[in-house]
Amino acid sequence: MKILHQKVLRRIRNAIKHDEFRKKFAILGFAGVAWAVLWAIGVTDFFYERDFSEFQWPPYVNVRDEVYREILGEPASVLYYNDWSKHKPVLTPNCTANRLTRRKSLLIIVKTAPYRLANRDAIRSTWGRYNQVQKFRVRTVFVMGQLSAKEEDSYGDVLAAEQKQFGDLLVGNFVDAYRNNTLKLLQSLQFAHNHCKTGPVSYVLLVDDDYMVNLNNLVAEAEKHPPNERLYMGFRIDSSPFRLIFSKHRVSLRDYPYAVYPPYITAGAVFLTSQTVTEFYYAVQHMKIFPFDDIYASILAYSLGIWPQNHDGFVMWNEDPEDMNLNTIIASHGFSPKDLLKYGPIVNRNVGLGGEVAGTDVVVEISE
Numbered sequence: 001m002k003i004l005h006q007k008v009l010r011r012i013r014n015a016i017k018h019d020e021f022r023k024k025f026a027i028l029g030f031a032g033v034a035w036a037v038l039w040a041i042g043v044t045d046f047f048y049e050r051d052f053s054e055f056q057w058p059p060y061v062n063v064r065d066e067v068y069r070e071i072l073g074e075p076a077s078v079l080y081y082n083d084w085s086k087h088k089p090v091l092t093p094n095c096t097a098n099r100l101t102r103r104k105s106l107l108i109i110v111k112t113a114p115y116r117l118a119n120r121d122a123i124r125s126t127w128g129r130y131n132q133v134q135k136f137r138v139r140t141v142f143v144m145g146q147l148s149a150k151e152e153d154s155y156g157d158v159l160a161a162e163q164k165q166f167g168d169l170l171v172g173n174f175v176d177a178y179r180n181n182t183l184k185l186l187q188s189l190q191f192a193h194n195h196c197k198t199g200p201v202s203y204v205l206l207v208d209d210d211y212m213v214n215l216n217n218l219v220a221e222a223e224k225h226p227p228n229e230r231l232y233m234g235f236r237i238d239s240s241p242f243r244l245i246f247s248k249h250r251v252s253l254r255d256y257p258y259a260v261y262p263p264y265i266t267a268g269a270v271f272l273t274s275q276t277v278t279e280f281y282y283a284v285q286h287m288k289i290f291p292f293d294d295i296y297a298s299i300l301a302y303s304l305g306i307w308p309q310n311h312d313g314f315v316m317w318n319e320d321p322e323d324m325n326l327n328t329i330i331a332s333h334g335f336s337p338k339d340l341l342k343y344g345p346i347v348n349r350n351v352g353l354g355g356e357v358a359g360t361d362v363v364v365e366i367s368e
Contacts (some may be wrong), residue, residue, distance in 0.1 A: 045243040045252070049259040055302070058288040063303045070282040080285040087172070087186050091159065093141040094167030095196035100137055106222060107201040108140040109188045111267070112209040113176050114147050114159055119209035122337035124166070126344025127213045130351055136219045141168045141191070142209070143184045145176030178248065181267065185293040186284060192272075193281040200274035202227040208268045210335050212321075212343060215351050217313060217330045221271070231273040232301050234265035234331075236310035237294075249292070256290070264298030265308045266316050269331035279304050 059081050066076055100107055108128070112120055120142050128140035146152075147159065163169045172187045174180050185206070192204045203222045207213060225231050240260045242249040272280075283300045290296040301308060313330035321339055324332065326347045335343070 048253055048257075049241075050257045052258050052260045052262075055258055055262070057299055057303060059286070061286050063283050063286050063300075064305065066286050067279050067282040067304065070285075071278065076285070078286070081288060082285050084190060084285065087183070087190060089170055089187055089191075090146065090173050091163050091169050091171035092191070093139075093170055096167075098139055099196050099198050100139055100201045101198050102137050103202055103227065104136045104219075104222075105201050106133070106136050106138045106203045106205065106219065107192055107195060108138065108205045108207060108213070109170070109192065110140060110142045110207055110209050111181070111184050111188075112142045112144050114144055114151070116209055117162070118337040119340070120162075122340040122344070123209065124168075126340050127215055127348050127351075130215060130348070133215045133219050133351055136203075136222065138215070138219075141170050143170040143172070143187050143191075145172050145174045145180050145183065148175050179291040181293040182289055182291055182296045185267075185297060186289075189277060189281050189284065192274075192277045200277050202274050204272045204274070204277055205331070206267070206270040206272070207331055208333070210333060211269055212326065212329065212332045212335045212340060212347055213269075214313075214326065214329050214331070214347050216348070217328070218271075221311070221313065221330060225273055227274045229273050230275050230279070230304075230306045231271065231309065232265060232276050232297075232306050233271040233309040233311050233314070234269050235314040235316040236263055236308045237266055237316075238263050251292075256295075261295050262298040262302035263308050264294050264301075265314075267292075267294035267297070268316060268333050269314050270294075270297065271311075271314075271330075276301075276306060279306070 059078075061078050061081075066078065069076060110120070110123060110128070123140065123142075131138055144159075147155065159169060159171055163171075170187055170191055172180075172183050174183050188204075188206055193200050195201050203225075205213070205218065221233075238260070241251040241256050241258075243252075244250060280297070280300050283304055287300060287303065290299060298308065300306075311330065313328065315324075315329055315332040317333070321335070321343050326332070326343060329347075
């Protein structure tokens with residue numbers, strides 16, 4: 001037995017010395033390392049994606065039926081996946097003299113971050129300063145998360161001071177971060193649906209704080225859509241998940257296993273009617289949260305059978321403002337505070353002819 005064992009070992013050593021074996025072993029080793037690298041950076045995820053025709057979303061309930069039950073005042077047939085009572089804001093906009101009960105009411109909710117005060121002040125000085133545009137009652141508020149504990153130790157409770165001055169902050173009970181943008185969407189839907197305890201606002205624009213808004217064009221578009229229309233409008237995108245770990249938009253197969261996203265409206269500017277806000281609000285209770293707000297909105301819309309409407313007035317990829325026809329836009333991306341202050345009065349120069357200005361004006365100086 002010992003002699004046999006030695007013969008086997010001798011044959012193995014001889015085989016290892018053989019050039020052909022060493023080449024095959026090197027190729028196999030290289031392939032293994034290459035696959036491990038591809039797996040680590042996310043490339044292999046593309047091979048395991050599921051076809052979108054199989055799309056369904058946790059917890060896999062009939063969302064449309066549950067939403068209709070809620071609208072009709074019937075109890076839900078299943079337990080809520082998300083409980084709205086766990087998403088109460090820590091600061092809410094002042095409701096005194098700010099009720100939007102008319103049919104022609106427009107609520108603009110600006111997505112921002114605590115440190116972007118210059119953007120908020122520029123908006124307050126320009127398109128966010130009006131509370132009446134043509135026959136529409138208008139209100140602009142700002143949604144964000146909280147400062148981190150470290151930031152609050154360094155800067156103090158600056159949001160409470162800002163809220164005391166302006167009364168227009170909607171601050172969620174979470175730390176402000178990129179992957180918490182969906183929580184800002186939830187705060188926005190909740191506030192729009194229950195605005196000052198008077199019910200859903202007829203029209204809602206969700207917009208980022210680096211957008212220019214043409215108010216006359218916005219209300220003109222609103223006039224074309226009754227509040228009970230299932231409107232989900234803006235700049236439409238059809239895209240696939242980012243799988244590589246180098247992207248801040250990276251999504252794992254566990255978080256989203258499908259090869260493409262539902263068609264969606266970029267989160268920079270989303271125009272909704274009260275009907276859509278209501279359906280989204282109820283649907284959230286039955287659908288797992290996804291970290292990107294525009295994709296989550298598209299998942300809600302797709303599950304409800306609401307189709308995203310593209311509109312050329314919503315401009316995502318901004319040109320130089322000097323080269324743009326700002327009279328044709330509804331909302332355009334890529335404006336710094338300085339640009340907002342420079343072009344805001346031009347874009348909305350006719351609003352003041354029939355509009356009212358909010359009580360508190362903000363003057364912001366931007367050095368050249």
